[in-house]
Amino acid sequence: MKKIFLAIIFLTISVWLIRLYFIGNLMNYIVPKYSIIVLTAAIIIGFFGILIMIYSKQFKAINKNISWGSLLLLIVPCILGLTVSPAPLSSVAAFNKGIQTDISTVKISTPANFSIDSKQRSFAEWISFLESTTNPEDYIGKEVKITGFVLKNDELENNEFYLARFVMRCCAADAKPVGLKVISDKEITWQNDDWLEIKGVFQNSIDDKKSPEIKLSNAMVVSIPDNPYIN
Amino acid sequence: MVLQDIITVFLSIFIEALPFIVFGVLISSLLHIFVKSEQILATLPKNKFLQNIIMSFLGVFFPVCECGNIPVARKLIQKNLPPSAAISFLLAAPVLNPIVIIATIIAFPDNPEIIWGRIGLSFMIAIIVGFIFSFATKDEILIKSIQVNKTCDHHHRGKKLHAFSEHFIGELSTMAGILVFGAGIAAASQNLIPKEFMVSVAENPFLAICSMMLLAFIISICSTTDAFFALAYAHQFTSPALLAFLVFGPMIDIKSLLLMQRIFKIKALIYLVLLVFGLVLFSTLLMTHLTL
Numbered sequence: 001m002k003k004i005f006l007a008i009i010f011l012t013i014s015v016w017l018i019r020l021y022f023i024g025n026l027m028n029y030i031v032p033k034y035s036i037i038v039l040t041a042a043i044i045i046g047f048f049g050i051l052i053m054i055y056s057k058q059f060k061a062i063n064k065n066i067s068w069g070s071l072l073l074l075i076v077p078c079i080l081g082l083t084v085s086p087a088p089l090s091s092v093a094a095f096n097k098g099i100q101t102d103i104s105t106v107k108i109s110t111p112a113n114f115s116i117d118s119k120q121r122s123f124a125e126w127i128s129f130l131e132s133t134t135n136p137e138d139y140i141g142k143e144v145k146i147t148g149f150v151l152k153n154d155e156l157e158n159n160e161f162y163l164a165r166f167v168m169r170c171c172a173a174d175a176k177p178v179g180l181k182v183i184s185d186k187e188i189t190w191q192n193d194d195w196l197e198i199k200g201v202f203q204n205s206i207d208d209k210k211s212p213e214i215k216l217s218n219a220m221v222v223s224i225p226d227n228p229y230i231n
Numbered sequence: 232m233v234l235q236d237i238i239t240v241f242l243s244i245f246i247e248a249l250p251f252i253v254f255g256v257l258i259s260s261l262l263h264i265f266v267k268s269e270q271i272l273a274t275l276p277k278n279k280f281l282q283n284i285i286m287s288f289l290g291v292f293f294p295v296c297e298c299g300n301i302p303v304a305r306k307l308i309q310k311n312l313p314p315s316a317a318i319s320f321l322l323a324a325p326v327l328n329p330i331v332i333i334a335t336i337i338a339f340p341d342n343p344e345i346i347w348g349r350i351g352l353s354f355m356i357a358i359i360v361g362f363i364f365s366f367a368t369k370d371e372i373l374i375k376s377i378q379v380n381k382t383c384d385h386h387h388r389g390k391k392l393h394a395f396s397e398h399f400i401g402e403l404s405t406m407a408g409i410l411v412f413g414a415g416i417a418a419a420s421q422n423l424i425p426k427e428f429m430v431s432v433a434e435n436p437f438l439a440i441c442s443m444m445l446l447a448f449i450i451s452i453c454s455t456t457d458a459f460f461a462l463a464y465a466h467q468f469t470s471p472a473l474l475a476f477l478v479f480g481p482m483i484d485i486k487s488l489l490l491m492q493r494i495f496k497i498k499a500l501i502y503l504v505l506l507v508f509g510l511v512l513f514s515t516l517l518m519t520h521l522t523l
Contacts, residue, residue, distance in 0.1 A: 038249070070404050
């Protein structure tokens, strides 16, 4: 009985992870560069799942060595993997962790590219660029086109919001939100967690921290990108 | 939304940590079947202090966490390894091994003090505690049954592959089960405990270090994966507090105490827990004051 359960658990975990790898949803959970080790582990687990199925009779010690407790615990990720559709962290987690608005403390691993046209820079490239530049003229007045999700709280005026992304080094456990303040002419109707592609221009808001604001010119709702995090 | 975030963090820790359990168990199962413990004992020097040092490094060859090492230690003690050397091995091996070090580097790429601190402190504490225990007699440390029992770990030819698979499947299920438990606690506490409360605990070095050790003790997560778990607290807690978690957890937790009481007397275990607790507290508090 335990053996059949275990074989099903192993195969479910394996198929779930392999599927996540190939449809790209693994990036909701871990940094892309580590997905290959997850795939390798998933294949090994699947192999042993099949082994238990085939040689079920020979594996006598399994019934003795494995407790129902471990089996019950292992069913949890199986059920969640099968039923929950992968989603990135939400605004609730962002507010609980605290939004970083001072760009100089973000420490992102994407390299800063100084030669690229400002409109071509992604959210991650902008953060990395803002982090490394010391000259405000490098960004003030420059056009931006970036994608992120909306964060609004009571401290903001009703024509302001943060366009945010989570910065992830390893997995969602360490993800921290970084936000750029966006200012519109009109009242904001988007809600928290709406994903937007915005166009605008950087303007100065520098106290002594590095937190430039974006004057909004245009925004449209988009679907969640393949990699919702920046690394 | 909160529930969704908890599930995302839970699955994220589970997915990131699972490969390290798989690779760790794979290697430990290979060694379990193909390496004879007599070969290790034959190369050991007579000097007890040197024994402690060498046994601390044995984790390089047994790259598993606590649960995999305790049966190894039990077997070695039955083959006449001094208990103090076995203690050094049990305390150091869960950290001083390649898989755990790689996992720690992946989890904390920008914190060399955590990577080196973890390696250095684990090594030092393992040697000191082993050295202290080398003044006690076998009767004081070991339970009676282990001193008489001799187990047969002889594997018959042709059955090695079978024994390997069985060992792998058993260990993997147990450790992955504990990982589910630990990842669940990490995900829930990260998203449910108010930030203000966490910050107020984290701001007091003594409280922060003690609560991180208590957390490590309760969740009993494997050393191959505890670095990913600690990440969940890296926003609020300082490096010394995270180190206390990463050094204390692999040495002492509920799960390993349950396994160790099949080798050591309760009194010896109490001394062991107090010694390790004291040393980790002292060294991490010292670190806090040095870095301030």
